[in-house]
Amino acid sequence: MSGSAGEPTAIFIEMLPDLASRLKRIRNYDTLVQQISDDTYAPLGSALSDVEWYSLCAVVKTSSNILAFCQLIEARNIIASEVTLRSQLDTAMRLFGLSLVDDIEAAGTMLMSGQNYSALCHGGNPKLPLRDWYLRDQLSLRYPWLKQTYQDACESVHLTADAIKRKLKFLNGRIFFNLSGLDHQSVEEASYYHLADTFFISLEMTVELLREFLATRPQPTERAALMLG
Numbered sequence: 001m002s003g004s005a006g007e008p009t010a011i012f013i014e015m016l017p018d019l020a021s022r023l024k025r026i027r028n029y030d031t032l033v034q035q036i037s038d039d040t041y042a043p044l045g046s047a048l049s050d051v052e053w054y055s056l057c058a059v060v061k062t063s064s065n066i067l068a069f070c071q072l073i074e075a076r077n078i079i080a081s082e083v084t085l086r087s088q089l090d091t092a093m094r095l096f097g098l099s100l101v102d103d104i105e106a107a108g109t110m111l112m113s114g115q116n117y118s119a120l121c122h123g124g125n126p127k128l129p130l131r132d133w134y135l136r137d138q139l140s141l142r143y144p145w146l147k148q149t150y151q152d153a154c155e156s157v158h159l160t161a162d163a164i165k166r167k168l169k170f171l172n173g174r175i176f177f178n179l180s181g182l183d184h185q186s187v188e189e190a191s192y193y194h195l196a197d198t199f200f201i202s203l204e205m206t207v208e209l210l211r212e213f214l215a216t217r218p219q220p221t222e223r224a225a226l227m228l229g
Helices: 019-035 050-074 078-097 104-112 132-140 146-157 161-165 189-215 220-228
Strands: 168-171 174-177
Touching (some): 078 146, 146 189
Antiparallel strands (some): 168 174
């Protein structure tokens, strides 16, 4: 369910019975993500602007994250799974950031020439660079769940106390630290359910933002006319 501009947006998903069905739902999204731009960047052979190439980079990264996330969850590698979730949230945030700049074509050229994303500014205001925390806070106005989810995922990216404490196990009055990157016994199955559902919601958010971006681009009829000269 999507709200109008400036209103919070809720994403509702079906609760599935097990982890396998959740991962299947995520994998099924891979084809959707790869094909989503076909109806805009058509007909075949149309010239793409720099910012449109950048949007395809977001598609590739999303597809890569889908494949990696599912493999990591199946291996019970929850830390790397959370890192991949953070990567997907970053992808969505950068797509969203394109809607904040004053000149999207210039922004695309900057990005495709190798400049840092934080060189872009909100509305062209140099006092509002599009840094990670700013993108997170701005997108959280629309998706309120994003801010805490992003912060939680960062725990596995950085060496934090919370990330370390999750590897501790108390047994018979003694403390053990699991050095393995895999968590076959220490993590409850419900945690994997929650992580898989959160990743799927991040995909839904990414696709919503990508569709909105594509709606602002020249459509196939206009592109075909340009090809004909």
